[in-house]
Amino acid sequence: MAHYLLAVHGPAEMNEFGNYGSKEEMEEAFATTGAFNDKLKADGYWVFAGGLEPASTATVVDGQGERPIVTDGPYLESKEVLGGFWVIDAPDLDVALKLAAEGSKACRGKVEVRPFQGLA
Amino acid sequence: MPEGAAAVERVFREEYGRLIASLVRRFGDIDVAEEAAGEALVTALEKWPASGVPPNPGGWLTTTATHRAIDRLRRETLRDSKHQAALMAYDDTPHDPTGPVEDDRLRLIFTCCHPAIASDAQVALTLRLLGGLTVAEIAQAFLVPETTMAQRITRAKRKITAAKVPYRVPEAADLPERLGSVLAVLFLVFNEGYLASGEGDPVRVELTAEAIRLARILRTLLPGEPEVTGLLGLMVLIEARRQSRVRQGQLVPLDEQDRAGWDERLVAEGHALVRECLAINRPGRYQILAAINAVHTDAPTAADTDWSQVVALYDRLVRIDPSPIVALNRAVAVAELDGPDVALALVDRLPLSGYHPWHVARADLLRRLGRSVEAKDAYDAAIAATQNSAERAYLRRKRGELV
Numbered sequence: 001m002a003h004y005l006l007a008v009h010g011p012a013e014m015n016e017f018g019n020y021g022s023k024e025e026m027e028e029a030f031a032t033t034g035a036f037n038d039k040l041k042a043d044g045y046w047v048f049a050g051g052l053e054p055a056s057t058a059t060v061v062d063g064q065g066e067r068p069i070v071t072d073g074p075y076l077e078s079k080e081v082l083g084g085f086w087v088i089d090a091p092d093l094d095v096a097l098k099l100a101a102e103g104s105k106a107c108r109g110k111v112e113v114r115p116f117q118g119l120a
Numbered sequence: 121m122p123e124g125a126a127a128v129e130r131v132f133r134e135e136y137g138r139l140i141a142s143l144v145r146r147f148g149d150i151d152v153a154e155e156a157a158g159e160a161l162v163t164a165l166e167k168w169p170a171s172g173v174p175p176n177p178g179g180w181l182t183t184t185a186t187h188r189a190i191d192r193l194r195r196e197t198l199r200d201s202k203h204q205a206a207l208m209a210y211d212d213t214p215h216d217p218t219g220p221v222e223d224d225r226l227r228l229i230f231t232c233c234h235p236a237i238a239s240d241a242q243v244a245l246t247l248r249l250l251g252g253l254t255v256a257e258i259a260q261a262f263l264v265p266e267t268t269m270a271q272r273i274t275r276a277k278r279k280i281t282a283a284k285v286p287y288r289v290p291e292a293a294d295l296p297e298r299l300g301s302v303l304a305v306l307f308l309v310f311n312e313g314y315l316a317s318g319e320g321d322p323v324r325v326e327l328t329a330e331a332i333r334l335a336r337i338l339r340t341l342l343p344g345e346p347e348v349t350g351l352l353g354l355m356v357l358i359e360a361r362r363q364s365r366v367r368q369g370q371l372v373p374l375d376e377q378d379r380a381g382w383d384e385r386l387v388a389e390g391h392a393l394v395r396e397c398l399a400i401n402r403p404g405r406y407q408i409l410a411a412i413n414a415v416h417t418d419a420p421t422a423a424d425t426d427w428s429q430v431v432a433l434y435d436r437l438v439r440i441d442p443s444p445i446v447a448l449n450r451a452v453a454v455a456e457l458d459g460p461d462v463a464l465a466l467v468d469r470l471p472l473s474g475y476h477p478w479h480v481a482r483a484d485l486l487r488r489l490g491r492s493v494e495a496k497d498a499y500d501a502a503i504a505a506t507q508n509s510a511e512r513a514y515l516r517r518k519r520g521e522l523v
Contacts, residue, residue, distance in 0.1 A: 002284045091284075092286040093234075093236060093284050093286060094288075113283075114283075115284065117282075
């Protein structure tokens with residue numbers, strides 16, 4: 001088995017319904033995503049998952065110098081940012097890609113699949 | 121190179137795909153497989169010229185390479201026991217019963233042509249691992265520096281390992297789609313050979329031959345897939361006309377070719393393959409293209425061509441693939457049936473000004489309609505957009521003949 005990050009990217013600027021067009025759309029996406037999460041757990045692929053607060057809430061810390069330097073904002077200024085992710089445990093890339101397709105449909109966003117070197 | 125060594129290299133090249141594929145299954149790692157195969161070649165070069173090629177050279181190479189790989193992994197086990205032990209144990213169990221066929225090469229070609237691999241890397245990996253071409257040969261064929269090609273192949277192999285691209289034939293439900301990318305890779309290799317870009321040879325026989333060889337292997341592995349048969353038929357029927365297709369560095373169009381120069385054996389094989397497709401009756405893109413080429417190669421002279429049949433086949437192709445490129449090829453056939461004016465009206469509607477065959481078709485239709493001034497412009501655009509030296513020479517001649 002191997003671990004994969006399924007990362008969901010979305011616009012940095014969100015409206016009151018997150019990345020969605022309306023309240024109903026947002027609630028529906030939450031419901032389908034919740035159902036997908038349940039399926040991942042039931043089928044044994046689940047490791048960890050979560051949605052992130054907007055990138056504007058991010059803080060960058062550089063601790064390489066003598067004193068840590070703390071900066072407000074995300075590391076990269078861009079229009080598209082990481083909005084949430086799953087970490088899954090799957091036998092190979094084909095399984096990971098199939099799950100990513102289901103997750104993408106559930107959360108209504110594109111999903112980037114990336115293998116972990118290993119998991120601590 | 122002494123004759124013995126040349127014979128060894130030839131056998132090695134023929135056996136390479138099978139050898140690598142079986143080593144990848146055994147050791148689960150492409151780099152281990154390639155190194156072991158290379159060491160087996162060195163041993164063969166030492167022994168065979170003196171002792172002769174063994175009766176089963178493929179088996180000999182596989183056994184030798186497997187021993188070399190195990191020796192190497194044992195040595196390295198001392199350094200990194202956990203990782204290497206995992207490699208050694210990779211495939212001692214029976215294969216997952218996921219694929220309909222168990223041939224190692226078939227698994228490997230689906231890995232090489234996996235949609236998660238960039239398409240230029242799919243082509244390169246397939247030629248390297250299944251075809252046994254060297255990185256230098258592949259780089260030369262695709263006109264890129266050897267270091268670029270080496271990086272492309274290395275990057276793809278790293279992704280296969282890191283992302284665990286599976287080494288397996290896709291399940292039946294996914295097979296048609298995944299097979300599509302394998303067939304597309306083989307046809308891409310063939311086309312680059314048949315109408316080579318750049319200033320070198322207008323035809324690269326090593327690429328057309330390799331694409332046909334790999335399609336033959338694929339057909340023996342998947343005999344029930346008519347699109348594989350269709351692609352092989354298509355390539356064989358195009359290849360049959362190769363000798364007549366270039367004369368004194370100029371491309372010779374189909375209607376001007378010396379049909380006596382066509383390879384009768386390949387024409388007969390192609391026709392048999394098309395008949396086999398018709399009997400299965402599950403038409404697809406490559407089968408229809410093969411059938412169109414069968415109509416052309418069936419005509420004793422260009423004037424005997426059954427154009428209504430060709431147009432009817434293109435009509436079926438348009439329903440499967442409504443792309444403007446198919447519509448362009450259909451229009452060229454319509455010109456023979458309904459006249460160049462009807463065809464030109466179809467061609468002019470297509471959004472293909474960046475595609476050189478569109479300019480070639482327009483130039484030819486305008487010339488036949490006697491619209492010389494416009495035809496000259498169209499030939500100029502076609503010459504500027506054409507990469508193939510023989511085709512450019514042909515277009516220059518046609519333009520020069522206009523008054």
